[in-house]
Amino acid sequence: GRERLLAAFDTVSANFERLFTQLFGGGMAQLRLVESEDPLEAGLEIFARPPGKRLQSMSLLSGGEQALTALSLIFAVFLVNPAPVCVLDEVDAPLDDANVERFCDLVHSIRKETGTRFLIITHHALTMSRMDRLFGVTMAERGISQLVSIDLNQAEELAAAG
Amino acid sequence: GRERLLAAFDTVSANFERLFTQLFGGGMAQLRLVESEDPLEAGLEIFARPPGKRLQSMSLLSGGEQALTALSLIFAVFLVNPAPVCVLDEVDAPLDDANVERFCDLVHSIRKETGTRFLIITHHALTMSRMDRLFGVTMAERGISQLVSIDLNQAEELAAAG
Amino acid sequence: VKFNRLRLTGFKSFVEPTELSIDEGLTGVVGPNGCGKSNLVEALRWVMGETSAKSLRGSGMEDVIFQGTDSRPPRNMAEVVLGADNSTRGAPPQFNDSDDIEISRRIERDAGSAYRINGNDVRMRDVQTFFADMNSGARSTAMVRQGQIGQIINSKPQDRRKILEEAA
Amino acid sequence: VKFNRLRLTGFKSFVEPTELSIDEGLTGVVGPNGCGKSNLVEALRWVMGETSAKSLRGSGMEDVIFQGTDSRPPRNMAEVVLGADNSTRGAPPQFNDSDDIEISRRIERDAGSAYRINGNDVRMRDVQTFFADMNSGARSTAMVRQGQIGQIINSKPQDRRKILEEAA
Ligand SMILES: Nc1ncnc2c1ncn2[C@@H]1O[C@H](COP(=O)(O)OP(=O)(O)OP(=O)(O)O)[C@@H](O)[C@H]1O
Ligand SMILES: Nc1ncnc2c1ncn2[C@@H]1O[C@H](COP(=O)(O)OP(=O)(O)OP(=O)(O)O)[C@@H](O)[C@H]1O
Ligand SMILES: [Mg+2]
Ligand SMILES: [Mg+2]
Numbered sequence: 001g002r003e004r005l006l007a008a009f010d011t012v013s014a015n016f017e018r019l020f021t022q023l024f025g026g027g028m029a030q031l032r033l034v035e036s037e038d039p040l041e042a043g044l045e046i047f048a049r050p051p052g053k054r055l056q057s058m059s060l061l062s063g064g065e066q067a068l069t070a071l072s073l074i075f076a077v078f079l080v081n082p083a084p085v086c087v088l089d090e091v092d093a094p095l096d097d098a099n100v101e102r103f104c105d106l107v108h109s110i111r112k113e114t115g116t117r118f119l120i121i122t123h124h125a126l127t128m129s130r131m132d133r134l135f136g137v138t139m140a141e142r143g144i145s146q147l148v149s150i151d152l153n154q155a156e157e158l159a160a161a162g
Numbered sequence: 163g164r165e166r167l168l169a170a171f172d173t174v175s176a177n178f179e180r181l182f183t184q185l186f187g188g189g190m191a192q193l194r195l196v197e198s199e200d201p202l203e204a205g206l207e208i209f210a211r212p213p214g215k216r217l218q219s220m221s222l223l224s225g226g227e228q229a230l231t232a233l234s235l236i237f238a239v240f241l242v243n244p245a246p247v248c249v250l251d252e253v254d255a256p257l258d259d260a261n262v263e264r265f266c267d268l269v270h271s272i273r274k275e276t277g278t279r280f281l282i283i284t285h286h287a288l289t290m291s292r293m294d295r296l297f298g299v300t301m302a303e304r305g306i307s308q309l310v311s312i313d314l315n316q317a318e319e320l321a322a323a324g
Numbered sequence: 325v326k327f328n329r330l331r332l333t334g335f336k337s338f339v340e341p342t343e344l345s346i347d348e349g350l351t352g353v354v355g356p357n358g359c360g361k362s363n364l365v366e367a368l369r370w371v372m373g374e375t376s377a378k379s380l381r382g383s384g385m386e387d388v389i390f391q392g393t394d395s396r397p398p399r400n401m402a403e404v405v406l407g408a409d410n411s412t413r414g415a416p417p418q419f420n421d422s423d424d425i426e427i428s429r430r431i432e433r434d435a436g437s438a439y440r441i442n443g444n445d446v447r448m449r450d451v452q453t454f455f456a457d458m459n460s461g462a463r464s465t466a467m468v469r470q471g472q473i474g475q476i477i478n479s480k481p482q483d484r485r486k487i488l489e490e491a492a
Numbered sequence: 493v494k495f496n497r498l499r500l501t502g503f504k505s506f507v508e509p510t511e512l513s514i515d516e517g518l519t520g521v522v523g524p525n526g527c528g529k530s531n532l533v534e535a536l537r538w539v540m541g542e543t544s545a546k547s548l549r550g551s552g553m554e555d556v557i558f559q560g561t562d563s564r565p566p567r568n569m570a571e572v573v574l575g576a577d578n579s580t581r582g583a584p585p586q587f588n589d590s591d592d593i594e595i596s597r598r599i600e601r602d603a604g605s606a607y608r609i610n611g612n613d614v615r616m617r618d619v620q621t622f623f624a625d626m627n628s629g630a631r632s633t634a635m636v637r638q639g640q641i642g643q644i645i646n647s648k649p650q651d652r653r654k655i656l657e658e659a660a
Contacts, residue, residue, distance in 0.1 A: 008492035043481020050526060052304025052562050060549050063638045064525025070476040074465050080491035081459040083466035085327050085346060089365050090470050093255050096285055096524045111349060118350045121361045123258055131352030137359045142214025143393030145337040145360030147344055170660035205649020212358060214394055222381050225470045226357025232644040236633050242659035243627040245634035247495050251533050252638050258356045273517060280518045283529045293520030299527045305561030307505040307528030309512055474642050
């Protein structure tokens with residue numbers, strides 16, 4: 001019970017710190033259990049220091065910085081017991097292009113490490129260009145979805161439509 | 163008290179229905195006061211029918227459709243008493259290009275109608291291309307923000323950086 | 325066990341039988357707002373045994389059945405099938421005797437959901453356990469829903485701690 | 493009253509005096525993640541009399557003061573000035589005797605916030621009333637914060653109803 005959660009916390013923390021620094025190209029971050037001696041009642045606080053900035057609670061970071069930090073936490077837990085399929089629905093929405101590239105680098109490195117198959121939903125042209133293949137979802141008939149295979153070069157057009 | 167809220171509801175509803183149809187290029191939507199006879203205790207529910215689809219609670223719509231619907235509500239209230247300055251911080255994040263165009267069309271038409279000055283924060287290259295002027299925020303020195311005026315042609319590069 | 329295909333029929337906006345192949349590496353899914361991308365994600369979570377209609381954006385589980393459009397009538401049934409290659413025979417013992425595994429969930433109006441693994445009726449709990457044994461499942465960190473990042477950012481510290489429990 | 497400039501000093505990441513001109517029409521603000529765009533938005537809401545540190549992403553109001561970086565020490569004071577052209581004399585009577593209006597808010601460590609309009613000390617409530625009279629203010633629908641659209645989408649119906657109250 002408690003021991004397992006504390007052991008999990010240690011493993012996840014180590015992953016989290018490594019992933020944060022990878023996604024931010026530097027800096028550091030840490031998880032803290034707070035508000036209770038009992039880990040089963042505690043809260044999980046996140047403190048982060050993007051490169052060159054001061055250590056702050058995650059709440060003071062920018063929208064994009066918060067997204068990358070949350071993603072580091074999600075993958076930190078994921079890596080403890082990697083699943084065979086991982087789905088990411090528009091997690092890159094608040095990211096600028098430089099951060100999208102680092103996000104894609106990270107997903108590629110996780111895939112190398114775990115063999116997980118990724119399904120990545122995105123509107124970002126840059127993310128599309130980093131995929132191994134693309135499927136488009138269209139509604140040629142209103143309200144009816146259809147799946148189509150997309151040539152990676154065609155992708156630019158569909159990015160323009162969505 | 164109650165009469166004023168009900169009168170406001172009617173005005174906002176009329177604005178909301180018009181703005182929704184403008185943003186979606188068709189379809190219709192409606193606001194409903196629910197769960198109480200007393201408007202001061204009621205809940206505000208939103209039902210929407212994007213073009214070609216069935217009327218549904220807003221919760222069943224897609225991420226981008228929900229964003230456009232919420233934006234219609236915000237502007238519906240805004241138009242009752244238009245402010246001299248309106249700030250929109252990354253409201254276009256979940257939108258595809260076609261919807262970004264309609265969003266920009268709407269903001270332009272509101273500006274014509276009310277003379278409001280808009281400050282629009284965005285990562286979307288399309289939104290940038292529809293602005294009257296652009297300012298870039300940079301952190302040449304880490305952790306220190308600086309404002310720079312951007313040539314509308316230079317915008318493409320800064321979009322690439324963020 | 326290598327999951328490699330997802331087949332939807334009558335599930336939300338995917339009224340016609342549609343098959344998504346899940347190959348190795350990174351598969352991107354793109355398209356305009358409202359075209360059905362998140363519906364695909366929800367189909368996968370649904371067949372894995374998701375029990376909360378609210379987490380699938382509905383008020384009741386029947387909200388996943390195709391409800392018709394201006395030009396088509398509603399359906400009465402939705403079915404999703406997740407297929408996997410089991411040639412390495414890594415599946416839990418009771419489902420490990422074939423090269424291929426299919427997990428399906430089907431819902432009919434006024435009749436609730438029915439689950440099958442390789443054609444055999446099973447309980448929902450069996451399906452949930454199957455995926456849990458694969459380090460997977462509708463609520464695992466591997467399924468990152470649209471807007472979930474925002475939820476984690478805004479969550480209370482106690483709720484955020486629960487994300488650790490999957491690793492424990 | 494035409495608001496036309498926002499000047500920040502020591503406010504969050506804008507340590508050096510910085511002036512944003514707010515001209516007619518649509519002004520876009522762009523830049524990479526974390527460069528300070530939302531900090532600009534918060535400076536405007538702050539000078540309008542925002543009272544909740546949490547809504548400015550802080551735990552205390554002093555969190556808006558520049559807290560230093562690897563290469564610069566923290567500051568002890570933050571100030572934001574919002575300037576307006578009042579040549580049409582449309583301002584509330586007690587502030588309506590000049591062609592130009594400046595509303596400023598200044599915070600010093602351990603000393604709290606001080607407000608001024610055209611150099612005269614005023615109470616926070618006077619500033620909030622001033623902006624309310626202009627159909628404006630830190631919490632008006634005109635100030636759409638990052639993530640607020642998501643909050644409206646996920647809000648309980650009773651909370652969502654409150655958005656109407658501005659129009660009443
Ligand atoms: N039971 C149903 N029957 C038919 N259509 C449905 C049903 N449930 C939802 N839909 C439709 O599916 C659409 C939502 O699709 P989805 O959320 O997958 O879009 P999306 O591609 O993820 O868009 P976005 O990029 O905006 O997130 C909505 O327009 C909704 O009307
Ligand atoms: N008091 C402070 N002193 C110095 N820096 C601060 C202070 N408060 C916040 N910051 C920094 O300001 C940055 C946040 O800036 P902001 O939220 O404006 O970014 P943004 O441009 O909106 O980014 P995004 O596109 O990701 O939303 C954070 O990196 C944070 O470290
Ligand atoms: Mg979606
Ligand atoms: Mg921001």
